[in-house]
Amino acid sequence: MPSRFFSAPPISSWLPITVIGLCLGYAITVLTRLPWWTLFFFAMVWIGIGLKLRWGRPLNARYRKVWPWSLAPLSLWGIYVYLADSFGNVDLGAVFFHLQAGMAEHGGAGKLIIAVVYTLSMLAVLASVTWLSRHDQRWRLTERFLAIGLLASNPLLFGLGQRSAAVVADDADWLDHRYVAPPSSDQEDAPNLLLLYLESIERTYSDPQFGDAYSDLNRLGERGIVFEGVQQMENTGWTMAGMIASQCGVPLMPAGLLHDSQFEPLKSVVPGIDCLGDILAAQGYRLSYLGGASTEFAGKGLFYRGHGFQSVKGKEELERQLNDSEYVNSWGIYDDSLYDMTVDEIRRLEDADDGPWGVVNLSIAGHAPSGFPAQSCLDRQGPFDEQDILYSVECSAWLARKLIDRLEDEGLLDNTVVAIMSDHLTMRVSVWDQLTMLDRENTFMLIGDHLHPQRIQRDATMLDGFPTILEALGLSLEEHRAGLGTSLLSDQETLVERHGFETLNERLREESALQHRLWEGLAPQRRDTDTTPQEQVIETPADQTEEVDIMR
Incomplete structure (x- = not known):
């Protein structure tokens, strides 16, 4: 053949x-x-x-x-x-x-x-x-x-x-025209700030079908303001992006081809804008960041050191403070150890008595796919099957409430605003199918002596967390806005309320001018822009039928 x-x-x-x-x-x-x-x-x-x-x-x-x-x-x-x-x-x-x-x-x-x-x-x-x-x-x-x-x-x-x-889009500066630079004015008797990011602990877990997993956060919410309806827009759905959204009021548009050396790591993160750390540092705040994971991952160390934080500690620095050097996981420091170190850091800042302080903390217990529950949770909740994310959600919520209780008992939260947020919605976990059938929301709540307990339902994104925190700290904002966000403590419309969630995402996909703004200084060539201050932009007929002043 x-x-x-x-x-x-x-x-x-x-x-x-x-x-x-x-x-x-x-x-x-x-x-x-x-x-x-x-x-x-x-x-x-x-x-x-x-x-x-x-x-x-x-x-x-x-x-x-x-x-x-x-x-x-x-x-x-x-x-x-x-x-x-x-x-x-x-x-x-x-x-x-x-x-x-x-x-x-x-x-x-x-x-x-x-x-x-x-x-x-x-x-x-x-x-x-x-x-x-x-x-x-x-x-x-x-x-x-x-x-x-x-x-x-x-x-x-x-x-x-x-x-x-x-x-090459004709309308590639829609978001950039709506960007509002944050304030730089001084304030008197500024309160301290404790900002807790709970890894992947979205508010969707409060749904009854997930049992008591979120109950400790519900109990914390009874002490302050709970914001409902905080959605996740594109380019805010991972840890560094969630932090930048809520601290800078912008989605994290990667440097891409703007980066002047494509084959080397970034040397700075969003250097073209002022973020929470820049504003507070200018007000005399002493700022510290503590996170269970490495600060080398995804540029966290670069971001915080480049935006006003004097002390930045992650896995490498905190491991040296552990009594048991073996008590770590594949990502880093367990939350009970991290929170002990957070208490020590706040004590140090309080004892120095040298103006207000700000501490940002990133937990790790809720990390997908199954989490990293701490030993104190294992002692309380029983054995962990290495699969059920709800076990880790309950652990994260309980440890967060326990930390707040401990700080309050020691008097370390006097004249302090506590912000508790999920850094982003969770990624694929054991209850993924149930979560994706629901209207998913990020966790966002504020606790403070001057904040009256209430629940506020708004169509919002994590971008709105930035001006909301600034106003909770007593800073005065132009039209209650900073970055692309709107303070949820005001009656001013958010971008989502004004234009709709899908429109916001569509505009983001077409945007290039905001990307240039974020990475100013990294681009080898930047297109010429009008350097004259923008007053107010008027809606075009494509934006809305009535001609009114918009949120820039």
Whole structure:
């Protein structure tokens, strides 16, 4: 028989068909809310069709050594499925920012193992597609059309196309025109500030279906102001972005091609704007940051040191203060140890009696996918199954309330505003399907002697946390605004209330001028802009039907 005619043994086609079927079924369950076990149903359907149509062993088979067109598109889809499986929602901004800001000391040993498994699985898929294309002329004819379909449907490429279009967009400064520089005026008898970021502890966990997981935060909320309706806009959905949104009033648009040295890490983070630390430092505040994870990861140390904080401590610095050097996790310091050190830091600042202080703290217990509950929680709640995120949510909430109680009992919160926030909505966890069926909200509450307990329902984003905290501290804001945010303590409309959540995200995808503002000083070339102060911008007919003054 001529060599070009090749009839493979029937059993030889089983393996590539089965590999593709299992991976396809898994991808479908990742990208939908279907339970994991349904992957076997999709795999069996795929295998059944393949056997029925004799994929890989057609009559009069003609073997040809070819390289399929679809290998690269399949690889890109593999990357997207991995990101969706790991984080729930794929945020290209997060990917680009972490590549430039640095991912050292990420603490994700488990993620590395998963990445290796994904890589091996994708190699098996690519080998299977190659085998079928070489042994079945029908696959050779159709897979090039498959390649086009894969490229056209990949959300990664769609997102890249949107960002590329923003470079030449006619209306690429819509957000920048609405940016309001924060105040610089002095204030008397300024209160202290304690800002607690609870990793991934969104207010959605207060829903009754999650039991008592959020109950300790509900109890804390009874002492102060609870803000309901704080949504998560694009480019604010990871830790550094959530911090910048709530401390600078802007979404974190990565430096991208503005960075003057593309192959080196960033040397500063959003240097073109003033943030909470800059404002408070100018008021004479002594500022400290303490976080359980490394400050080297995602530029946290660069951000805080570059925006007015005198003391910045993360995993590397705090490990040296532990009584038990082995009491750490893959990300860093457990929350009970972190909060003990936070109390010590506040005592130090109080004893110095040298003007107001501000302490920003980032917990770690609620970190996806299952959290890092502290030993004190294990002693209180019993054994941890290493899976249920609600166990870690309850731990994080309880430790936060315990910290506030402890500080109040010692008199360390006199004349102090306490802000408690989630840094962002959680990523993929064990109750992901239940969370995504609800209207998800970030945690945001304020506690202080002069703040009357109440619940405020507003359509807002984390951008509005920035001016809200400033007004709670007694600073006077022009039209109750700072950055792109609006104080939720005022009656002024937020950008979401004025324009709608979807419009805000759409405008962000088209924006380039705000990106230039954030990274001013890093761009090798910056387009000329009008340096005259902007007074007020009037809505265009495309924005609204009535001509009124807008929120710049």
